[in-house]
Amino acid sequence: MSVPASSEVDPQLQERLRSVDPVVFDIVLLSFASVIVFSALGLRPGSRLVPLVIGIPTVIALVAQTALDIFRFRHPVQEASVTGHDPLDLGFARLGEVVSAAVREEAEDTVLPTGEEARRRQLLFALWAVGLGVLATLTTFYLAAPIGLFAILLAVGRSPIKALLVTGGVLAFLYLTFDLLLNVPF
Amino acid sequence: MHRTTARKLPTVLILLLVFTLVLAACASDDGGETTTTTAAATTTAAATATTAGETTTTAGPVDDCDGYPTQDVVLVVPYNPGGGFDTWARTIAPYLETYLPNGVNVIVENRAGAGGLVGVTEVFGSDPEGYTMAITEPGVLVTSLIAGTTDTAFDELTVLGQLTVAPEVIVVAADSGWETIEDVQAAAADGPLLMATGGVAAVNIVSFDALGIPWTNVVHEGSGEAMLSIIRGDTDITVFPLSSVEENVTAGDMTPLVVVGTPPAAGQPGADVIAGVPTLDEVTGIEGLGSALEQHRILVAAPGTPSCVVDILDGAIEASFGDAEFLTLLNEAGRIPGWADAASGQAILENTLSALQQYADLLREQLTD
Amino acid sequence: MIDGLAGAFTDLMTWPSPLYLMLGVVLGLVVGILPGIGGGGAMALLIPFTFGMSPAHGIAFLMAVGASSGIGGQITSILVSIPGDPPNAATVIDGYAMTKQGKAAEALGAATWGSMFGAVFGMALFLIVLPLARNLVLAFSYPDFFMIAVAGLVVISSLTGGKVHKGLAAAGVGLLVSFVGLDPVSGNPRFAFGTLYLWDGIPLVPALVGLFAGSEMLALFSVRGSQSLAETDPDAPVSRMIDGLYSTLRAWKTVIVSSFIGFFAGLVPGISGTLAAFVAYGQAKRMSKNPDQFGHGAVEGVIAPETANDADKGGGLLPTLAFGIPGGVIMAVLLSGLILHGVPAGPNLLRGDLHIVYVLVVAALLPRFVAGGIVLAVGTRATVLTRMRGDVLAPIITVIALIGVYALRNEPIDVLLALVFSYVGYGMEAHGFSRLTFIIAMVLGSLIESSYHQTLQTFGLRGFVTRPIALILLFVTVATLAGPPILKRIRRRRLVEVGGDRK
Numbered sequence A: 001m002s003v004p005a006s007s008e009v010d011p012q013l014q015e016r017l018r019s020v021d022p023v024v025f026d027i028v029l030l031s032f033a034s035v036i037v038f039s040a041l042g043l044r045p046g047s048r049l050v051p052l053v054i055g056i057p058t059v060i061a062l063v064a065q066t067a068l069d070i071f072r073f074r075h076p077v078q079e080a081s082v083t084g085h086d087p088l089d090l091g092f093a094r095l096g097e098v099v100s101a102a103v104r105e106e107a108e109d110t111v112l113p114t115g116e117e118a119r120r121r122q123l124l125f126a127l128w129a130v131g132l133g134v135l136a137t138l139t140t141f142y143l144a145a146p147i148g149l150f151a152i153l154l155a156v157g158r159s160p161i162k163a164l165l166v167t168g169g170v171l172a173f174l175y176l177t178f179d180l181l182l183n184v185p186f
Numbered sequence B: 001m002h003r004t005t006a007r008k009l010p011t012v013l014i015l016l017l018v019f020t021l022v023l024a025a026c027a028s029d030d031g032g033e034t035t036t037t038t039a040a041a042t043t044t045a046a047a048t049a050t051t052a053g054e055t056t057t058t059a060g061p062v063d064d065c066d067g068y069p070t071q072d073v074v075l076v077v078p079y080n081p082g083g084g085f086d087t088w089a090r091t092i093a094p095y096l097e098t099y100l101p102n103g104v105n106v107i108v109e110n111r112a113g114a115g116g117l118v119g120v121t122e123v124f125g126s127d128p129e130g131y132t133m134a135i136t137e138p139g140v141l142v143t144s145l146i147a148g149t150t151d152t153a154f155d156e157l158t159v160l161g162q163l164t165v166a167p168e169v170i171v172v173a174a175d176s177g178w179e180t181i182e183d184v185q186a187a188a189a190d191g192p193l194l195m196a197t198g199g200v201a202a203v204n205i206v207s208f209d210a211l212g213i214p215w216t217n218v219v220h221e222g223s224g225e226a227m228l229s230i231i232r233g234d235t236d237i238t239v240f241p242l243s244s245v246e247e248n249v250t251a252g253d254m255t256p257l258v259v260v261g262t263p264p265a266a267g268q269p270g271a272d273v274i275a276g277v278p279t280l281d282e283v284t285g286i287e288g289l290g291s292a293l294e295q296h297r298i299l300v301a302a303p304g305t306p307s308c309v310v311d312i313l314d315g316a317i318e319a320s321f322g323d324a325e326f327l328t329l330l331n332e333a334g335r336i337p338g339w340a341d342a343a344s345g346q347a348i349l350e351n352t353l354s355a356l357q358q359y360a361d362l363l364r365e366q367l368t369d
Numbered sequence C: 001m002i003d004g005l006a007g008a009f010t011d012l013m014t015w016p017s018p019l020y021l022m023l024g025v026v027l028g029l030v031v032g033i034l035p036g037i038g039g040g041g042a043m044a045l046l047i048p049f050t051f052g053m054s055p056a057h058g059i060a061f062l063m064a065v066g067a068s069s070g071i072g073g074q075i076t077s078i079l080v081s082i083p084g085d086p087p088n089a090a091t092v093i094d095g096y097a098m099t100k101q102g103k104a105a106e107a108l109g110a111a112t113w114g115s116m117f118g119a120v121f122g123m124a125l126f127l128i129v130l131p132l133a134r135n136l137v138l139a140f141s142y143p144d145f146f147m148i149a150v151a152g153l154v155v156i157s158s159l160t161g162g163k164v165h166k167g168l169a170a171a172g173v174g175l176l177v178s179f180v181g182l183d184p185v186s187g188n189p190r191f192a193f194g195t196l197y198l199w200d201g202i203p204l205v206p207a208l209v210g211l212f213a214g215s216e217m218l219a220l221f222s223v224r225g226s227q228s229l230a231e232t233d234p235d236a237p238v239s240r241m242i243d244g245l246y247s248t249l250r251a252w253k254t255v256i257v258s259s260f261i262g263f264f265a266g267l268v269p270g271i272s273g274t275l276a277a278f279v280a281y282g283q284a285k286r287m288s289k290n291p292d293q294f295g296h297g298a299v300e301g302v303i304a305p306e307t308a309n310d311a312d313k314g315g316g317l318l319p320t321l322a323f324g325i326p327g328g329v330i331m332a333v334l335l336s337g338l339i340l341h342g343v344p345a346g347p348n349l350l351r352g353d354l355h356i357v358y359v360l361v362v363a364a365l366l367p368r369f370v371a372g373g374i375v376l377a378v379g380t381r382a383t384v385l386t387r388m389r390g391d392v393l394a395p396i397i398t399v400i401a402l403i404g405v406y407a408l409r410n411e412p413i414d415v416l417l418a419l420v421f422s423y424v425g426y427g428m429e430a431h432g433f434s435r436l437t438f439i440i441a442m443v444l445g446s447l448i449e450s451s452y453h454q455t456l457q458t459f460g461l462r463g464f465v466t467r468p469i470a471l472i473l474l475f476v477t478v479a480t481l482a483g484p485p486i487l488k489r490i491r492r493r494r495l496v497e498v499g500g501d502r503k
Helices: A006-042 A047-075 A089-110 A114-140 A139-156 A159-182 B004-029 B038-047 B086-100 B112-126 B138-149 B181-190 B202-209 B222-233 B241-249 B278-285 B289-293 B306-320 B326-331 B343-358 B360-369 C002-013 C017-033 C039-046 C055-080 C086-100 C104-139 C141-158 C163-179 C204-224 C242-251 C253-266 C272-289 C300-323 C328-338 C348-350 C355-387 C392-407 C410-430 C433-460 C469-499
Strands: B073-077 B107-108 B131-134 B158-166 B168-173 B193-197 B215-221 B237-241 B256-258 B295-301
Touching: A006 A047, A006 C141, A006 C163, A006 C410, A047 A159, A047 B278, A047 C163, A047 C253, A047 C433, A089 B038, A089 B326, A114 A139, A114 C204, A114 C392, A139 A159, A139 C392, A159 C392, B004 B222, B004 C141, B073 B086, B086 B107, B086 B131, B086 B158, B086 B295, B086 B306, B086 B326, B086 C328, B112 B131, B112 B138, B112 B278, B112 B295, B131 B138, B131 C300, B138 B202, B138 B295, B138 B343, B138 B360, B158 B343, B158 B360, B168 B202, B168 B222, B168 B241, B168 B289, B181 B256, B193 B202, B193 B222, B202 B215, B202 B237, B202 B278, B202 B289, B202 B360, B202 C272, B215 C433, B222 B256, B237 B241, B241 C204, B256 B278, B256 B289, B278 B289, B289 B343, B295 B306, B295 B343, B295 C242, B306 B326, B306 B343, B306 C104, B343 B360, C002 C355, C017 C039, C017 C055, C017 C355, C055 C086, C055 C104, C055 C204, C055 C300, C055 C355, C086 C104, C086 C272, C086 C300, C104 C242, C104 C253, C104 C300, C104 C392, C141 C272, C141 C433, C141 C469, C163 C433, C204 C392, C204 C410, C204 C433, C242 C253, C242 C272, C242 C300, C242 C355, C253 C272, C253 C300, C272 C300, C272 C433, C300 C328, C392 C410, C392 C469, C410 C433
Parallel strands: B073 B107, B073 B131, B193 B215, B193 B237
Antiparallel strands: B131 B295, B158 B295, B168 B237, B168 B256
16 A cells, blocks of 8 residues: 555545454454353353353354454455355355345444544543443432533533533433432432 | 643642532541540541442541431342342331431332342441441351352441341152151162252251251252242252242142241241241251251341440331331231340351351352352 | 123222322333333332232232333333333334334334233233143243243344354354353352452343443434434324334234233243343244344334233233242232232132232233323323434433433442443444344343253253153244245245256
């Protein structure tokens, strides 16, 4: 690949970055599966049987998937066809053929961000949700919920008055249902 | 650079000011009182922090029980809704409310998990101010302590009292052909019996060891499924609280063989069901073994709860058991009141610990990998 | 029997019973709408409330809460993709898809009608089967549980789609997640790494809420931020609740099959309503004339699970009343409620006075109709939510969902877990792993493993092939797996014979 001009770096870099996502996710799944398999090895024979029987093939499948996605990442020019390689020839595959059209549709349907703006919002929302969760865990929902709600409503451009009203309304609803009705402690 | 620092400075100062004010406010509540109880020390430190989920105010320590209780009390049920402990808690809660001073509420919370350990652990770690307590059973706590399945020193809990005590019963299917425990012991010579459990507890391990019966554990999702499997005939034998097996024995599906603990007095619910059945102590000749294994339901609070607080809670529990309405409710539900005060409750916990200590190896072997 | 039912009905209609019923219905609906906390939890919280009531009233009230919570749960599942209760998880898939297409009202209507039909069928089956209750419950044992679970896995195979390897990986990971928790052999915790939190395994509800709601809310916020949730074709006729009724009536075969599936799931204590919903979903897809629609707003994908999980309540009464052994949290609470009011549920109940049984049946059905009626009348108002801006709706829903998750067990780590699973759900959506497969595997895993070990311990290996029910299920499973490919081969061969060389 030729060295791109600075103005062309962004889209291509974005493209490559985006193809890292599958690899990252594969590795996340793979790590989990591997942890289970490794700790299963230390169990009594009866207890480790089923986890290993399921776990080892899963790890293998995920390793294969990771390798495939790394390959795609390194060679993004390659046309990533929907069925990258032959599905395993089991009974499933036949059924799979029948609904593969649906799968392709599904892949397109997945309304996940492709544009720049959408991706930024995605990051915003994700960070907000995590922050909310952490704040609520450390302090209390009574504090975290209104703060979080108000903050994000402002961030998306709603007027402070509206944001306040919505936050107040939601808070009242939460109080009525969870606190009065169900006596859930916060 | 300077501009931003200059802008940040006032904010930092203000934050510092607020922080010191808060600290000062909390500290002033201590008012220089000195006490010898460790309770005061821990509560002072904890007063400035909020423990998520339990106390909602940062009140100062209660070393002189000044006006205890000043806020709602939480009763933690370390099991899912609908079980025996849950029912007991929800039945007694309104009465505790009545008999605790200052008109505070008693709120029941479910915190299930780890066979009842999650809820108790939470209370164990809470502020010893008397605002959180749990309903639990000494057997579960002691077993975990001895086998080392968790790190919590459950024997340090403050016991507030016992609510009831009920025996467990070793049962087999009615059509198994076994009539007495001796029949079972004979059958066990051919090989280990299949025991249906909803999870292994001390009562299974210890009583069967004392009876000399080898067994294999067939684990089930819960006591209900375990009992069904006995009735179906898929497993051979099991041990469950009297209240759980009562119906099935009356219906003729199960035969009781041994009573672990003290049978209820004549006329009390369940008494006729196990009339004539020998107790574990009788069969094995080991005194007091049954009482260490049977099901005591006790109320506990965090270690180091001040004794004046304990007295108040103890008194409220005692008063509840003196309330005719409460007793009627219990009777209708087929529950037997078995109140014992805080000191007795503490003794029960200690007795269970010492009785089961000798089985430490056995427990550890079964309960850890 | 009819007099018994009529008697119970008049009992429940005499003042002040209707008041308690209404109260229970309203409370149940509200609780059902709130994500996280479910009918069972609410019922437990409200037991002390019933102390002052007579047994019949108290039971009726509790049943009303439990019954309506299921219907309330449908609303959030369909409108905002958050399962109100695990059994609603299957409804989320097509229900939310329909909402996005602007057909929320139809979906709600279909779900409500499906629930009501399912409840009626379930109760009818219950009454018919009642004399045989004991034998029926005792007929199912470990090998049968195992086969049922395996049948559930076969359902997964039909939902996996083209990327078989990814589907299998998703199933594998789902199964592994389910293995965390209590070891079915020793009863001790496994893969918990010393924590109390993981002792009982990874909790289903936070995982479910995170998995389904997480990526949907994310998408709602980021992609449809400035638009409303529902994308309506201005030329299409406005979806109405009554369309839901027509759809349900048209899908009568699905309704009946799903009811049976739900009833049997309730009957067998080890099988949860969640599993029933998924199996019904899979079966409906298999029986459908347009299976490709499933996952994209097929109304049968809404009807099937909701019918099943309401019929499940009917089946669930059998072990509860016949043996005093509850088949779920709602049943457990009901049981303790019964006991508290001096009604000894257990084997003797069915031999003695059946009056309370009839009260239970009517108390289970009546609130469903009332709740259903309320939803049908007022539900269209709720769909106004779908017209709110995505970037306002999403944060609100997220906050409520997280609080609901917390309220379930008062465990803050559950909230974090829900967030973790939101990422997992997002990742799965973005990279082609089937969340449905994952969730089914997660629900099934522990059942498969425990029933496998239980069978080995009690029957031995032969147990899998010597019991009638297990054998039937095995045959059905094999037929479902091998059937379509074999049929295809036969058809192809016929084509060749008829039309000469294909090339």
